[in-house]
Amino acid sequence: MKAVQFAQFGVPHEVATVVDVPEPGVPATGEVAVELLCSPINPADLLLLAGNYGHRPTLPARGGLEGVGRVTALGAGVSQLAVGDRVLLPGGCWAERMVAAAAGMFPLPADAPSEQLAMLTVNPPTAWGLLHDYVTLTPGEWVIQNAANSGVGTNLVVLARRLGLRTISVVRREEAGASLRALGGDVVLVDGPDLAERARSAVGDGKLRLGVDAVGGEATARLGAALDNHGVVVNYGLLSGQNPQLAGRELVFRGVSLAGFWLVHWFGRHDRGEIARVYGRLAGLLADGSIAVPVEARYPLSRAREALLHAAREGRGGKVLIVPDTTPAT
Secondary structure: OEEEEEOOOOOHHHHEEEEEOOOOOOOOOOEEEEEEEEEEOOHHHHHHHHOOOOOOOOOOEEOOOOEEEEEEEEOOOOOOOOOOOEEEEOOOOOEOEEEEEOOOOOOOOOOOOHHHHOOOOOHHHHHHHHHHOOOOOOOOOEEEEOOOOOHHHHHHHHHHHHOOOEEEEEEOOHHHHHHHHHOOOOEEEEOOOOHHHHHHHHHOOOOEEEEEEOOOEHHHHHHHHHOOOOOEEEEOOOOOOOOEOOOHHHHHHOOOEEEEOOHHHHHHHOOHHHHHHHHHHHHHHHHOOOOOOOEEEEEEHHHHHHHHHHHOOOOOOOEEEEEOOOOOOO
């Protein structure tokens, strides 16, 4: 069977290789066999292959940090799943088939599309954690975020609206604003040197205590300048390739602080019951269509290198997905 591996770190589409590997075999006690249905390429996947993620796997390693698959066989002792159920896949899921531990797996909603379920593991709980774990917000308050048309960004707009919060979505191009407004985004601003002034004008007398940063560099500083005194900027990505910055004025004289978010740490801060409740709620929002991320292209697993090259383009309008070779590509 085919799988996507990398034996060194570097430019993702150059180091990734589609290889033939042995079939995974029969699931042992507490395991399930699954076949890949769909997996998105996230910025974290690109960082992993480049060697810049939060951890470096032992090489050679298999790509794919999240995805959805269908159960094809059960090992002894697995009672919460049935053959045919769709489940979230663990890391290393860029393979036609795999055997994985069943602990923590649960059947996904039957009426939700696989392409959206494939993006449940990372982006929705990231948006949830960004909104809940750093500032205790009350309905009517504002949140400002950059890279707002990203997967996390669109999820955050929807979740914020359901919490009664108002959003300022910062984008690089004006044409990205229509889709965010359609999701319920209140204000869309094109990033620029005067972002803080325009954001404060939009908020008026409202409270703006949380900034969400996926870009780093000077973009972080612009969010910090827009916040109220003692506000918090939470960084979860480095799309600019630069470290986050805060101006001394904001840090020293206004008490604005900078925090970092990594989903791995979010899992560590919450018990299994709370995590299950969050995922259950998020899965329901996927099932009813409240959360949906646009898909720009689908590539069969055998063309994973092309998919990675596409995923690295600036100005994309949606996610790039890896699917089985039997699924039509776009």
